[in-house]
Amino acid sequence: MGSFRVMAAVALLAAAVVLVGCGGSGSDEGEGALRVGMVTDAGTIDDRSFNQGTWEGIVRATDEFNLTRRYLMPSGTTEADYIREITNLRDAGFPLIITPGFKFETAVYQMQARYPEVNFVLIDGVPNNGVFGDGRSEKVAPNTVSIFFAEHEAGFLAAVASAVEIGEGAFGFIGGMEIPPVQRFNWGFQQGIAYANEHLGTSISLNPRDVLYQGSFDNVAAGQQIAAQMFDRGIDAIFCAAGGVGVGAINEAKARAADGAWIIGVDSDQYEQGVYADGKSVILTSAMKGVDVAAYDMIAAQLEGTFPGGETLMFDAASNGVGIPEVNPNLSERTEENVAQVLARIQSGEIVVSAQQGDLIR
Incomplete structure (x- = not known):
């Protein structure tokens, strides 16, 4: 090679x-x-x-x-x-x-x-x-x-941003196919939640049953169904690294926007895709590549x-090849300041995000 x-x-x-x-x-x-x-x-x-x-x-x-x-x-x-x-x-x-x-x-x-x-x-x-x-x-x-x-770093930063913004609650993860790039998003996301809970005063839970892979990148209906089940179980925000499956989850979150359902986007800034009314979006932030x-x-x-x-x-x-969007309408200034500090620590090597599963969920 x-x-x-x-x-x-x-x-x-x-x-x-x-x-x-x-x-x-x-x-x-x-x-x-x-x-x-x-x-x-x-x-x-x-x-x-x-x-x-x-x-x-x-x-x-x-x-x-x-x-x-x-x-x-x-x-x-x-x-x-x-x-x-x-x-x-x-x-x-x-x-x-x-x-x-x-x-x-x-x-x-x-x-x-x-x-x-x-x-x-x-x-x-x-x-x-x-x-x-x-x-x-x-x-x-x-x-x-x-x-x-480095999807694990993008997932980490998106988790920190989401955890700080939500403060206390439960998160979920929907992956498409269980392949290395999607796994790294998942593993980085889990590490970011743990970091925020330990260092930034958040209290976010992640139950193993709410970490899953649908098995494809184009089954919109399945994505919506899985998201509905998670939201019914009280999940506050779902990180979707799943292509079209994630589109289904976004659609479900839009239907539940009044209840405070959130989606964390992937690959690109998915804010516009999550818009449901008056410019408001169910996309809390996105883990961007x-x-x-x-x-x-x-x-x-x-x-x-x-x-x-x-x-x-x-x-x-x-x-600067991965991160979250420069503009995040659903994140507070305090949240963005925290993310900027964490990003600087990753860039300096003070924080090292693992690209391996280790003892993480799935």
Whole structure:
């Protein structure tokens, strides 16, 4: 595998979402020489999560540098579906293809060898042959960069913010698939609750029955049902790291907004998705990953001739690659001051958030 380094990221910026085309793809925008392509993961381009965050970074870069962009939305989520759309982009003359999510790992593993003239950006995954145990092969080729995020630090900060704001109550966690990035969100969240209880005077409980994984990222109905059950048990706020499953939980929280139901968003700032009346939102805060920053930075590197092929990059709190939104309408000034202090301690190394389960719940 390529070398591992921490990449300095620019501050998180909210890019206007420019959706193009209809059906399964977006039509070309811009007239620049570099053509930037993206294949979406499960969900739509405007999923208020991973796909949208990645696309926002592409939109910002291609607008700023006057480049051509296009996204393709596969008809399914199998390796063959992803390979088909990657091939379509390559055949259409796109030399830079960005793929958001671990489900692209095996497709990129094959495509990076088949199309050495194309540069690939794999977010949240490492190219591999799909074999576990003996016979497994992982390779970040010279024309590929693999990008990861310190989700445990993002989850920690979101937990601290939510715990300080709520003060006393019960939290829950809904994950999508039980995969490393989602697990790290969960484990960091649990550590953040414990830290706030011990150091910041909060009293937040987390029952093992309220920490679960639904098993997918697109079952909206299941997310709403699980959230309803948690709220019925007296949960005050649910952290959802679950894509479309989280959308269902947000919908349920909106229906219970009058009762004080809260959701903690994930990946991007989900405040707008939680709006239910008069600009008010059920999103307390969000555990953000700078997927937009990652996409933007890789496009800029391609233009500058410094594309970090063969490398695995980590975006973390120290590089401002993860955190909570700069603007949190539902958080008090006191809460934000506490979070800023905790963030500084993480960045300095005074607080170390573990990326391992240890003795945590699930």
